[in-house]
Structures are given as structure tokens and as C-alpha cells.
Amino acid sequence: MKDFHFQSISKRINLYGLMGILMLLMFWELSARWIWQDIQVLPSPIQCMDMAWQVLTAQELVIHIAASLSRILIGFTFAAVIGVSLGIAVGWYQYLGLAFKPILELLRPIPPLAWIPMAIVWFGLGEPSKWFVIFLGSFFPIFTNAWRGMVGIPPVILRAAQTMDAEGFELLLKVAIPAALPDIATGLRVAFGLAFGILVAAELIASDSGLGYMIMQSRETSRLGVAIFGILLIGFLSMLADDILARLMKKFVSRGRY
Amino acid sequence: MNNKIKSLLIPLIVLTVFLLSWELASFWGYLKPTRFPAPSKLLMSFLDLTFSGYPADVTIDQHLLKTIERIIIGFLLSVCLGVPLGLLIGGFQALDRLTSTIIAFCRSIATLSLLPLAIVWFGTGEQSKIFLIAYGCFWVMLSNVIEAVKQVDPLMMKAAKTMDTDGIELFLKVVLPSALPRIFSGMRISLGVGFMVIVGAEMIGTVIGLGSLIMEARTFYRTDITMVGMLILGLMGFLMTTGLAWVEKKLMPWQQQVHDRTSP
Secondary structure (H helix, E strand, O other), X not given: OHHHHHOOHHHHOOHHHHHHHHHHHHXXXXXXXXXXXXXXXXXXXXHHHHHHHHHOOHHHHHHHHHHHHHHHHHHHHHHHHHHHHHHHHHHHOHHHHHHHHHHHHHHOOOOHHHHHHHHHHHHOOOHHXXXXXXXXXXXXXXXHHHHHHHHOOOXXXXXXXXXXXXXXXXXXXXXXXXXXXXHHHHXXXXXXXXXHHHHHHHOOOOOOOOHHHHHHHHHHOOOHHHHHHHHHHHHHHHHHHHHHHHHHHHHHOOOOOO | OOHHHHHHHHHHHHHHHHHHHHHXXXXXXXXXXXXXXXXXXXXXXXXXXXXXXXXXXOOHHHHHHHHHHHHHHHHHHHHXXXXXXXXXXXXXXXXXXXHHHHHHHHHHOOHHXXXXXXXXXXXXXXXXXXXXXXXXXXXXXXXXXXXXXXXXXXXXXHHHHHOOOOHHHHHHXXXXXXXXXXXXXXXXXXXXXXXXXXXXXXXXXXXOOHXXXXXXXXXXXXXXXXXXXXXXXXHHHHHHHHHHHHHHHHHOOOOOOOOOOOOO
């Protein structure tokens, strides 16, 4: 089960997969051209690319992508640092766990997008509100998985280390955290995927750059092709990021444990 | 003090201290009421919302019911489409290989990025919201059903085949029952996704629904209403997921639950 989480998507891309995509694209192309025949409702893939090519300059596209990625990275980094350390602390010190639990359990089930209005109230319309929404969206999966990982460490491992005189901080750093690492890694990966999902909503808050903005903007100027291009681009970026993360984890995390 | 009392008492004390200091901090003016409305104010707003409603005359039960209705319809749509399709794809290896990349890609498309498409195709009414929820739920549902069918123990299939069970009978009597627990877990997870999407979906063209309530209240500086709405959303999500997990445990006690790692 654990290995499933580390499997990267690129492994699933094979000849069959490419054939499937090609068939889908052809189906879309033909149905757009013959059945809908309306570029305002369903542009075909070729029309989408064509429209994106005409409307977007390379520079613009790079700016949008950079703006979106930097938002994700900043929000995610905050979430990773705070979420992992808090999760470890709460999982390790029983009393801290008991103290934090009620407040976190109260906030945890609130959907990340519901924080958008509060983000605006607290941080205004600028960049920090977007970081905050992405932070919150990725914080809870990171935190919960780290916590779960710490609590789920087989007691045998800890006791074995204790018989070898490992104690306190050493026990935590050398035994407990490495044992919880696969769970922590899973949390990070899930959260990174979520961050992409939340990004678009975060960019609905008055922004003038980013892929989410680009998509909304293209609807308003009724260039649906560009919107579709943007949607697919976000999907592609999120898949790529997930793949890179999965590879990194496979390389660094599962080593020594399995 | 024994452990049970401790694990009850400590959270209680911490929560009380937290709420009390929040209340006092706003009472003495350290916290601005428009930014951090006090707990007592939240309670008042909740009563306000229950009896007189916000925006005018739309009471909390109407918001709640509308939101639940949207989630349920979108979710049911995704189940109706996802389960049969997933059973089909999971049952034929060639089909699974052809579609696996497409499904992986569609899952990684951010559901809310489809908002402009939803508006163009379905307008700003109910349909577009249901479309978004159904889309979000569908891919999660589909991939879980496929995985469920693929994980059916091949030994069991072989055993059934030696007993001359074939075709439809094999499917109905062996594959479906053993895939059922995972399918149910998939439903639980995808309902969670629908619950996340709804808030974004309700940002467009409506004033009824919890998602629109919190956005609308923010626009008019009613931060208290926003917070009440958020808490209700959280409570609703909590009840939904724990309720379903409970049902799952009762219905299929022999099966280890698939943990939901995607929703927080």
C-alpha cells in the first residue's frame, strides 16, 4: 500500500496510454468540428492551440506560470515547515497533542476555499492572502499525516532503540522521525497536489497575473480556447510536479526503510 | 489522575482558555471586531442567522439545505456514471491501459479551473455548480472503482472459475462483492472532494448556499457571519465524513478501511 503512494505517474505513461490520449483528442477534434461547430462553446484542440498561440506571447505565459508557481511554492513551503514540525511535536509530546487537538480538530474539516473571505479580511487583496489560502489548504494534510506517522510508529522500534540507550532528543531524531518519514512524505505529496487545486480559487481574489487569472480573463474576453489551454496547462504542471516529487521521495525516503 | 480523565480534561481546559482569551482580547479592544469577532458575537450572529437570516430572510437552514442538495446531486451523478464505467474499465485490461493516463491527467486538472467552462456551457445557475461538483467527484470515484475491481483476489476468481462460474455470474457473485468495500471508500472520499469544491462553485451567481453566504458576508464586512458559516461548513464536513466512515464500518466490518489521505 505504501509503495502505491510513491509510484510516479510517468510509469503509467506507455504506448497504450498515449494511444488512449490520441483517441480522445481525435474524438474531441471531430465532435467539435462536426457536432458543435461553435468555437464559442467547444473549440477543438487544434483551435485551442491556435488561439493560445495567437493571443498569448511567450513572455506573458512565462509571467503567468511564474506567478502561479511562486504562490504555490511560498504557501506550500510555509505549510511544509510548520505542518511537519507541528505534526512531529504533537505526535511526540503527549500533552502537546492533547492541548492542540481540540483547536486543530475544529479547524481541520473547514474546506480550504472557505478561508478565502477571511484571507481577504486579514491580509487584503495582495499576494499574502493567496499564500495564506494555499498555506491552509496544504497545511492540514501535511500536519495530519506527520501526526499519524508519529503516532503510528511501532512501539517495538522505539523500545529496541531504548534498550540501546537512545533517549529523548536522540531517540526522536534518529529513530522516531526516520520511522515516520514515509507518512510525512505522503502528506507532502498529497498537499502539493491540493495546492494546485486551490491555486485557481486563490487567484480568483483580485489578481492580475497567474494561470487562474489567465483562465478567468479568457472567459471574459470570450476566448474559450485560451481558457481550455490554461486548464490543461495547470493539469499538466500539477502532474509534472507530482511526478518530480514522487521521484524525489522514492530516491530519498524509502531508502533504508524497505 | 488516570489517562481517560486527562485526555478529556486537558483539551477542555485548553479550549476554554483559548476562547476566553479571544473573548477578553476583543473585549479590551486588542482584536478588531471586523477582523476577529469575539466568540460571544459569533454566537449572537448564529442566532441572528437562524431567526432573521442573512442576506435578508434567507435563514441558515435554507443555506444548509441548498448546499447539501447541490453536493448530493453532483455526487449522485458522479456515482451513477463512475461506478458502471469503473466496473467496465476495471474488468478489461486493454481498456484500463488505454484510459489510465487520461484518468490520471483528468484527476490532476484543478476542478475549479473549469469554472469559466462551466459558466459558458451551463450558465450561472444550478447546473454549473452541479457540473463542477460532479466533475470533482467523478474522477476520484472512477479511479477508486477501477482500483477496486483490479484488486479482486485472482485466486478467488480462479476458484470460482473451477466451479464453472463464468461471465455475468462471476461478475455478480465474485467480483462485485469483493470490490464493494473499496467502492464504498471511494464514495466517501469523493463526497469529501465534492464538499471541497462546493465552496468555490457557490462563488458564482447565487446568494443561497453556505459558500455564497461566507463570500457575501465578507463583501459587507460581516466577518462574524463569515466565521459562523465557516464553522457550520466544518461541522457539516466532519459529520458527513465520520458518519459515512461509521456506516462503512457497520456495513462491511470485515474490511480494513482505505484511508483518505487526500482530504485533510
